[in-house]
Amino acid sequence: MSKITETVVEADQKLPIIRMTRDFAATPEHLFRAHTDPALFARWVGPDAMVTRIEHWDARTGGSWQYVSVRDGVEYRFHGCFHEVRPDRIVQTFTFEGDPDGVALETLWFDDLGDGRTRLRTQSLVDSFESRDAWLRSGMETGVDEGYAKLDRMLIDGAV
């Protein structure tokens, strides 16, 4: 299986879904921890120019989360609930409070590739193609790429 070291972002042709795939030099356990430990998550999520502060975090099935990302003094607030948290899969909801009625249902899979490597697959489902395409046009790819590059460095440094 070839390595996917850049984030592959795909828009489904028939469903209002964005899918992303990326490999990490980490075990599934490490990658899961980087997504569920709030102190670790806050260090890597989002673009380089943003600093994230966790407001609420309960990464368990039936829990919820809320964080604020700040760039140049401007706050961007996000919240959601954890539908399911298990070692190989997280299912959660996601709202950017600048678009308070917009809700995505996100699924993350941690696929063990062996040799201490894991493939992260994510799926973000919304209720219209317009919303999905607006997300794709928003520049979210840059934030995702920069975030995963930070996570890569944390994994190499043994910070996770």
Add this chain to the structure above:
Amino acid sequence: MSKITETVVEADQKLPIIRMTRDFAATPEHLFRAHTDPALFARWVGPDAMVTRIEHWDARTGGSWQYVSVRDGVEYRFHGCFHEVRPDRIVQTFTFEGDPDGVALETLWFDDLGDGRTRLRTQSLVDSFESRDAWLRSGMETGVDEGYAKLDRMLIDGAV
């Protein structure tokens, strides 16, 4: 606006969504309470032949829920989280534990029609047309209709 006293169930042509619409002789406040108070909810949800027991219930933004419905001694378990709970709209996730990897993102709107009547609109979004169509074929409409008929009677009796 004409009255919708039977549940109208629609499958979206282009999205994996089931939509339902039904009017109730109740204010939005009463209908909201019937969906958020666990003792009331357990009395009307599901088909006539089932008895529902609430296992966990925290109907707040960021809360979660879990219930068991029993028919002829067989238990059907369901769980999800409340993404957002506000007087005019509830957004929540939904899983039937017989299909543990299947997750629906549900939105309920309580539209005030005036004169003590409210239109309930619901939308259930899943990530494939196969899952959506399997739900439609499962006989869920009967359960929904019987449940709303019970709710109608509770509203008439002043039980809500």
